[in-house]
Amino acid sequence: MAQRKKPEDLRSHRWFGVQDLRAFGHRSRMRQMGYDQEDWEGRPIIGIINTWSDINQCHAHLRSRADDVKAGILQSGGMPIELPAISLSEPIVKPSTMLYRNFLAMETEELLRSHPIDGTVLMGGCDKTTPGLLMGAVSMGIPTIFCPAGPMLRGNWAGKPLGSGSDAWKFWDEKRAGKISEAQWEEIENGIARSFGTCMTMGTAATMMGIAEAMGMTLPGASSMLAADAGHIRMCKQSGRRIVDMVWEDMTPEQIMTPKAIENSIAVHMAMGGSTNAIIHVIAMARRAGIALSLEKFDQIGRDVPVLANVRPSGEYLMEDFFYAGGMPALMSAMGDLLDRDQLTVNGKTLGENIADAKVYNDDVIRGIDTAIYEGGATAVLKGNLAPGGCVIKPSAVEPRLREHRGKAIVFRDYNHMMEEIDREDLDVTADHVMVLQSAGPKGGPGMPEWGMLPIPTKLVEQGVRDMLRVSDGRMSGTSYGACILHVSPESFIGGPLALVQTGDEIEISVEKRSITLCISDQEMSSRKAAWVAPKPHYARGYGRMFQEHIAQAEDGCDFDFLESGPPTPEPEIH
DSSP states (O other): OOOOOOGGGSTTHHHHTSOSHHHHHHHHHHHHTTOOHHHHTTOOEEEEEEOOOTTOGGGTTHHHHHHHHHHHHHHTTOEEEEEEOOOOOTTTSSSOGGGGHHHHHHHHHHHHHHTTOSEEEEEEOSTTHHHHHHHHHHHHTSOEEEEEOOBOOOEEETTEEEOTTHHHHHHHHHHHTTOSOHHHHHHHHHHSOOSSSBOSSSSHHHHHHHHHHHHTOSOTTGGGSOTTSHHHHHHHHHHHHHHHHHHHHTOOHHHHSOHHHHHHHHHHHHHHTOOTHHHHHHHHHHHHTTOOOOHHHHHHHHTTOOBOBOBTTTSSBOHHHHHHTTHHHHHHHHTGGGSOTTOBOTTSSBHHHHHTTOOOSOTTTBOOGGGOSBSSOSOEEEEETTEEEEEEEOGGGSOGGGSEEEEEEEEESSHHHHHHHTTOTTOOOOTTOEEEEOSOSTTTTTSOOSOOSOOOOHHHHTTTOOOOEEEESSOOOTTOOSSEEEEEESOGGGTOGGGGOOTTOEEEEETTTTEEEEOSOHHHHHHHHHHOOOOOOSOSSHHHHHHHHHBOOGGGTTOBTTTSSOSOOOOOOOO
């Protein structure tokens, strides 16, 4: 593209390019750090928002990768400025990283707005960092490119490949059943996560990085590039080089994240067999871009898009295999006419141009339309009197017998109650029961933790049961599997119908009909609602209080009500 901006049009020019006392102060303080006029004059200043930390294993390499991005920026005539942001290590942060996704979005937006930044490279990948970073950058509206952390190497134990999350759940049940020894369990612990990078199953991290690429916000192939591969270093440098050109071209997220691009990302989510968490994040990202998006759109697209990625938890392989099979460009190429290929991407080319020469190198890992591993779509949206606002299930990861099911509920009022009961030998539960967890939603958790994959009761595990129907207003890890109905909306903590379920009630679900029903009369439902008592809020102060007062429900993306799209925030005055 032809250069459209001039140096005096840059945001940073307002800080450094004018001749007054305030600009003198800006420049002199930059000189204090060893910079001089050659560093900033006539150059775009690129903010690198880095979510690296010493306690984020998925991003352990991003400290050095930021230097690679800087090298690319310098090669293209820009000035790199690294700005650290909250790291959000998925396995470590409590009570849930989802509590802080919006925090990261706000931090990203305000870091970019308050500093002399002309364009940005976003560095993340661990579950909530991809949506949090993109939500903030979209709201800011300056040229943006996302640089994914990439999946880790596949795990290994006793000569078998291990997948993070998926195999942890599986072998934990085997250990509970007495089939895995303590020594073997320790060997699995040592072998399941062998390098830096995100989960190497099709969990939320891999899903969201893939969605970012499908939206056009990464360089081609960036989302499936292994974190430990030398190509990842090259991709980081290429991202640094490209963002400088994007600034001169004035290519902003609104030109890329169009309604059709959002639909492409949903279609790719389905073809990947992606995490259910993606629904919440894509709704939030779309609404930041001013695009109306509802659960119904996911279900509509999902009915037409089969699962093509044979990757755990829906399939057999891991992200390392997916990368070698051709990665995200190959998957999108295999989708054929299910994508709008005319959508613009950050490299200045269309999606179609980017994947024109992509090839599938292993057609068992990346299937064709005629050989899909699941025909019905990765995610289904159910509605009914138990979930008037909707809920979601991942049919491709569910035992077929449970896709149409009716059973008696066994209700746990919160996570602690469930953990107190789950190991009881006298627990009155069978494989046909429907386990119900309350108080796991956005306000109830708090922060909508990944509690939705309720553990199978120990007495059933010992009998060989490995799946049963579970219903909650929480989320589950994208690495999880099983008949888990999630994101029930409205949540129980605010008096949604899930709060009214009692042990012994019957619940009926139908994936085919997209329905979920609490089998009691309307009169009984109303009577229970009238007797319901609202619980006390979790927080009396601080960020937690702001969260509980402004968080939206799952069907609306769990963004804060004051952060969705609206009039642009004014540029800061330079005083």
